[in-house]
Amino acid sequence: MNPLELARARPGPAFTVTFDGREMAALPGQTVAAALWAAGVMSWRSTRGEGRPRGVFCGIGVCFDCLVTVNDRPNQRACLVPLRPGDAIRTQESTGHDD
Amino acid sequence: MTERPHIAVIGAGPAGLAATLAAARHGLRVTLIDAAPEAGGQFYRQPAAGLGARRPQALHHQWRSWQRLREGLDRHIATGHVHHLRDHHVWFVERRPEGFTVHALLGPEQERPVEVRAAAGVLLATGGYEKVLPFPGWTLPGVVTAGGAQAMLKGGLVLPGRTAVVAGTGPLLLPVAAGLAAAGARVAALVESADPRSFVRRFPALAARPAKLAEGAGYAARLVRHRVRTLVHHTVVEAHGDQRLEAVTVAALDAEGRVRPRTRRRIDCDTLAVGHGMLPHTDLALGIGCRVDGVAVHVDDEQRTDVPGVWAAGEATGIGGAVLALAEGHIAGRSAAARLSGAAPDPNGWAGAAGARAELRRFFATLDEAYAPPAHWAEQVTDDTVVCRCEEVTGGTIRRAVTELGAADVRTVKLLTRAGMGWCQGRVCGPAVAGLAGCPETAARRPFARPVPLGVLARAGRDDPEADPDGDPDPEAEADAVDVDVDVDHQ
Numbered sequence: 001m002n003p004l005e006l007a008r009a010r011p012g013p014a015f016t017v018t019f020d021g022r023e024m025a026a027l028p029g030q031t032v033a034a035a036l037w038a039a040g041v042m043s044w045r046s047t048r049g050e051g052r053p054r055g056v057f058c059g060i061g062v063c064f065d066c067l068v069t070v071n072d073r074p075n076q077r078a079c080l081v082p083l084r085p086g087d088a089i090r091t092q093e094s095t096g097h098d099d
Numbered sequence: 100m101t102e103r104p105h106i107a108v109i110g111a112g113p114a115g116l117a118a119t120l121a122a123a124r125h126g127l128r129v130t131l132i133d134a135a136p137e138a139g140g141q142f143y144r145q146p147a148a149g150l151g152a153r154r155p156q157a158l159h160h161q162w163r164s165w166q167r168l169r170e171g172l173d174r175h176i177a178t179g180h181v182h183h184l185r186d187h188h189v190w191f192v193e194r195r196p197e198g199f200t201v202h203a204l205l206g207p208e209q210e211r212p213v214e215v216r217a218a219a220g221v222l223l224a225t226g227g228y229e230k231v232l233p234f235p236g237w238t239l240p241g242v243v244t245a246g247g248a249q250a251m252l253k254g255g256l257v258l259p260g261r262t263a264v265v266a267g268t269g270p271l272l273l274p275v276a277a278g279l280a281a282a283g284a285r286v287a288a289l290v291e292s293a294d295p296r297s298f299v300r301r302f303p304a305l306a307a308r309p310a311k312l313a314e315g316a317g318y319a320a321r322l323v324r325h326r327v328r329t330l331v332h333h334t335v336v337e338a339h340g341d342q343r344l345e346a347v348t349v350a351a352l353d354a355e356g357r358v359r360p361r362t363r364r365r366i367d368c369d370t371l372a373v374g375h376g377m378l379p380h381t382d383l384a385l386g387i388g389c390r391v392d393g394v395a396v397h398v399d400d401e402q403r404t405d406v407p408g409v410w411a412a413g414e415a416t417g418i419g420g421a422v423l424a425l426a427e428g429h430i431a432g433r434s435a436a437a438r439l440s441g442a443a444p445d446p447n448g449w450a451g452a453a454g455a456r457a458e459l460r461r462f463f464a465t466l467d468e469a470y471a472p473p474a475h476w477a478e479q480v481t482d483d484t485v486v487c488r489c490e491e492v493t494g495g496t497i498r499r500a501v502t503e504l505g506a507a508d509v510r511t512v513k514l515l516t517r518a519g520m521g522w523c524q525g526r527v528c529g530p531a532v533a534g535l536a537g538c539p540e541t542a543a544r545r546p547f548a549r550p551v552p553l554g555v556l557a558r559a560g561r562d563d564p565e566a567d568p569d570g571d572p573d574p575e576a577e578a579d580a581v582d583v584d585v586d587v588d589h590q
Binding site for chain 2: 001002003004005006007008009010011012027028029030031033034037038042043047048049050052053054055056057058059060061062063064065067073075076077079080081082
């Protein structure tokens with residue numbers, strides 16, 4: 001059993017996005033965080049102070065732990081932002097404004 | 100036909116939907132403003148439309164209530180009495196001579212402003228979010244809030260990993276564990292810190308709501324069916340891993356709520372879904388100047404706040420679950436409909452909802468006493484445990500601010516250590532910082548409910564709030580907005 005089977009989902013056709021340059025499949029309607037989880041990726045930010053990995057924590061837009069760079073815009077909450085075909089997701093280093 | 104009085108309802112969860120339906124049915128024009136792409140809030144969160152879920156109810160209970168609310172909303176939208184604004188993130192409600200102005204930011208980008216103006220009334224149904232107390236390793240990827248695991252499952256049909264431990268305290272843990280198991284995760288353990296004896300002692304009060312007890316028993320039966328091991332009066336003392344979660348250590352608690360020696364055991368897992376109860380969202384209420392008692396918005400029998408024209412319902416007024424939120428929302432909507440139309444409300448019209456509200460408030464007050472984080476949770480917070488996740492402030496730094504620098508309140512700790520100054524503005528670490536500093540939990544005053552681009556702030560309230568002399572919104576402005584929150588500290 002998986003969640004898609006449980007909800008008897010018939011998603012629209014998957015599309016391709018990139019995560020740190022690697023191609024990755026995403027389903028229509030999935031947020032950045034959902035697609036990354038589905039691909040087995042749990043972290044996509046390294047913190048400003050200690051450089052520690054972070055990913056989803058609250059999952060509802062409150063904690064800002066899941067900040068990520070999407071199409072060169074840093075500080076997007078991965079748990080809120082839906083993906084579109086061709087989106088380029090990048091691991092956010094520090095504040096995201098360093099590079 | 101005379102123009103219907105206009106009310107802005109903020110939040111489209113159970114309370115906001117019930118309020119919207121009641122208000123529209125009884126003569127108001129409602130603008131329902133919600134941050135999500137679909138109505139439902141957290142409780143009725145639906146899978147994204149593109150996922151084509153044909154059986155979304157597999158992830159929900161009270162599905163029929165949701166269907167009734169959804170159909171009612173659609174009906175009122177069709178008649179033009181309700182206007183549903185999706186993807187609108189409200190950051191401030193302003194009192195102006197001509198009525199209330201609701202300031203929101205549009206879409207997930209949250210850079211473009213929208214204003215809903217001249218509302219005669221405002222109804223706050225802003226819901227709540229999960230409280231999590233820190234422990235070593237809780238910042239590792241794979242450690243998520245219990246509600247967050249559920250939200251990602253309901254909305255995105257995804258799991259964080261293969262093997263989960265669900266831990267903490269509160270009535271949310273049961274449905275989260277049952278949901279993860281049903282969706283195919285192996286739930287290695289459900290770890291609840293409450294002492295089962297505290298439920299036995301309170302059984303008469305809890306038995307007053309047999310439907311709620313049956314709901315709990317139903318989840319318990321599903322956990323048995325999925326062979327989920329339940330450890331009561333236990334707590335997670337540490338999460339292990341380097342780049343991500345690999346295991347947790349759990350331990351039994353003694354009668355005082357301290358970790359019992361020699362009871363530690365390690366459980367391998369790649370997911371820890373953890374929560375210690377819920378907190379109300381009170382930012383908008385505090386921004387309008389509503390009285391807040393402790394952490395919840397104060398309301399009277401009609402769900403009125405102490406600010407004329409402002410009602411509140413649901414988790415914002417105290418945590419009590421979806422059924423209570425429906426009752427409160429209904430009452431608030433009825434009261435607002437009468438009062439904004441210049442009529443005296445007739446409480447007999449909502450006697451059923453008022454009865455349910457009284458019973459459920461009693462029930463949840465009792466439940467709240469029974470469910471409790473370990474009394475001495477702070478002893479597990481080592482000096483190098485990160486407490487403020489945003490600013491990476493450790494337990495040791497916060498303790499030094501208290502013991503060596505004399506900080507006696509959360510605000511002073513914040514000024515000395517930066518705990519609570521980051522992106523989340525202390526929403527996550529607030530309870531922990533208060534606990535470590537020995538202060539009661541109170542609702543923090545934040546000037547705005549979310550980060551606001553400086554350009555939006557500069558133009559707010561103008562006749563053309565979207566007009567921007569410099570062209571597109573400045574992408575840098577959003578990051579700068581955090582500093583505004585920090586500097587304008589009204590706590």
